[in-house]
Amino acid sequence: MKINQDLGDLTLDLVNISSVSQDEKAIADLVQESLSNLNHLTVTRIANSVVAQTNFGNSKRVVIAGHLDTVPANNNFPGKKTDTDITGLGSVDMKSGIAVALKLAHELTKSNFDITYLFYESEEIETKFNGLELITKQNKDLLNCDFAILMEPTNGIIEVGCQGSLRFEVSAKGNRAHSARWWNGENAIHALSPILEVINSYESREPVIDGYKFREGLQAVKINGGVAGNVVPDLVTMTINHRFAPDTTAKVAEENMRKLFNNFDFKLMDAASAAPTGLNNELIKNFVQAIATPIAPKFGWTDVARFAAAGIPAINFGPGDPNLAHHPSEAVKIKQIEDVYSSLKKWLSN
Amino acid sequence: MKINQDLGDLTLDLVNISSVSQDEKAIADLVQESLSNLNHLTVTRIANSVVAQTNFGNSKRVVIAGHLDTVPANNNFPGKKTDTDITGLGSVDMKSGIAVALKLAHELTKSNFDITYLFYESEEIETKFNGLELITKQNKDLLNCDFAILMEPTNGIIEVGCQGSLRFEVSAKGNRAHSARWWNGENAIHALSPILEVINSYESREPVIDGYKFREGLQAVKINGGVAGNVVPDLVTMTINHRFAPDTTAKVAEENMRKLFNNFDFKLMDAASAAPTGLNNELIKNFVQAIATPIAPKFGWTDVARFAAAGIPAINFGPGDPNLAHHPSEAVKIKQIEDVYSSLKKWLSN
Known part of the structure; x- marks a missing residue:
């Protein structure tokens, strides 16, 4: 998988690797392979989840997390590229977020945070199959951090809490x-x-x-x-x-x-469980101020709840209209993928 | 399979050969094997249906037909024998009828009719899988006859027509x-x-x-x-x-x-299609008179409809309470199996 290409093309490549829940081996292999030769990352594979960590020696650690699986196809696989959009199964939920995280993982050879990138399996099905659940069981220190960003589709705004x-x-x-x-x-x-x-x-x-x-x-x-x-x-x-x-x-x-x-x-x-909005937390307040986008509540359940339950502040921030997640006409604006990428890169680089 | 045993024990043996629709190979093999060495029968196998014909040279031919398949089990497999009953999947519909037909096929080395015994597959599912359908396609002369008796469960009485x-x-x-x-x-x-x-x-x-x-x-x-x-x-x-x-x-x-x-x-x-009662037909009138049991309408669809459509008079006559067909507590009176057997044997031997 070529990381050094437009975010739209990278998203399309990811969409076109079929990865319905419990069938994520192919995509996990490609993600692992693309990260394993980078000197600034330590890569760990747990089943079909891939964890890549920097060790810059910073005082705070940020998790950037995205799930690799999609719901079953509905006449929307493989995907397509138009002038403005990437369409197809998982383009919104959340291959475009995975594209952003993969590119950041490759490019950020320094940051004012240490960063843990989590690419995990089986988020779309019962909790017991969730990749983060398996990581928690096998090596829960991998999830340690001060703040977690879930790249769930939020239409490029910050969505707080979750139902x-x-x-x-x-x-x-x-x-x-x-x-x-x-x-x-x-x-x-x-x-x-x-x-x-x-x-x-x-x-x-x-x-x-x-x-x-x-x-x-x-x-x-x-x-x-x-x-x-x-x-x-x-x-x-x-x-x-x-x-x-x-x-x-x-x-x-x-x-x-x-x-x-x-x-x-x-x-x-x-x-x-649901997750609180976290808007009274200092780290979330600072992130909200730095990213400077609107805020909305998260209707969908996301793994922010898992971090919230562990006492770690977490928010949802990713490209793609959440109304189109799991919809036959899933489609994401290429411009929005680039905007989310730029905001995060700027915040992590400062 | 031992034919020379009590009809109850033979029924139990048949019940305990699993033969859910489209899985009739084992039972068809055993039926074929038990008939193939009898000098008075010509045996033809078509898929998982077995046809055994006498050629006594009589002017009239009677079909005695029973299906080998059952519906799926419902905590009623394997079967059991009590003092009075055989219980279990298919005991009513229609392993007890199959037992009667098998025993007649073995014992009737002469008759005032020629007889075609049909042991056929997949009656319980869509018409297109029905064994008689396949026989019709491959060698429809095998179904030629003047009168057909379907050994469907009728509680030992004659049930006319079918819905x-x-x-x-x-x-x-x-x-x-x-x-x-x-x-x-x-x-x-x-x-x-x-x-x-x-x-x-x-x-x-x-x-x-x-x-x-x-x-x-x-x-x-x-x-x-x-x-x-x-x-x-x-x-x-x-x-x-x-x-x-x-x-x-x-x-x-x-x-x-x-x-x-x-x-x-x-x-x-x-x-x-449904089948008419046939009560205005001479052969049916004669059979009804000879067997001397009550008459009732057949609520279930049976292959009498197939014979009726071909212009052949047909009735339902077999052991087992049709109210218990496909019921978890399927059970048939051993006495009733013996009665049906005796009536048919007497009628065919006269």
């Missing part, structure tokens, strides 16, 4: 029978209506925190049921994703959901 | 988005309610035909949707099975269903 995320299963049950003698069974699919009613009558809470309005959500993300074409099905399982604002703990969010679905079987699959 | 079956897909559509910014998408799972409403408000028609009351049905049998744990899904597909009475053609049944679901995408997957 938490719960994933749980709710099921409808019945009794199997031959579908030709359906009156001997109870159809679990037919029994879905009350679950849908709960979801469709849910009203999203929109709390204002430190002056920024968050927006909660409740979305069914998977549904699966049925045995055979002539059997009345006895089970349908629906996976539901709840997003909650930083004023709510994962524990309280779970209690709320158990209450909402108390008439149904409920199985918690995955819980990720 | 038709349509399988079709109906889908709910939406737009993908990141589930953390769900307001940019449209959730296809959340949009299922109107489809369920159509199904749940359907009223089953119960026409009386030749004095027997049939009972139509509309059952969702499969549901599937969702892309990933953090993506608002853009598609959910529901497979629906409609059972219709013999007074309705498959074409009219399809028109009815297209009307019922005219607000949704509709895709026909599979259509199997």
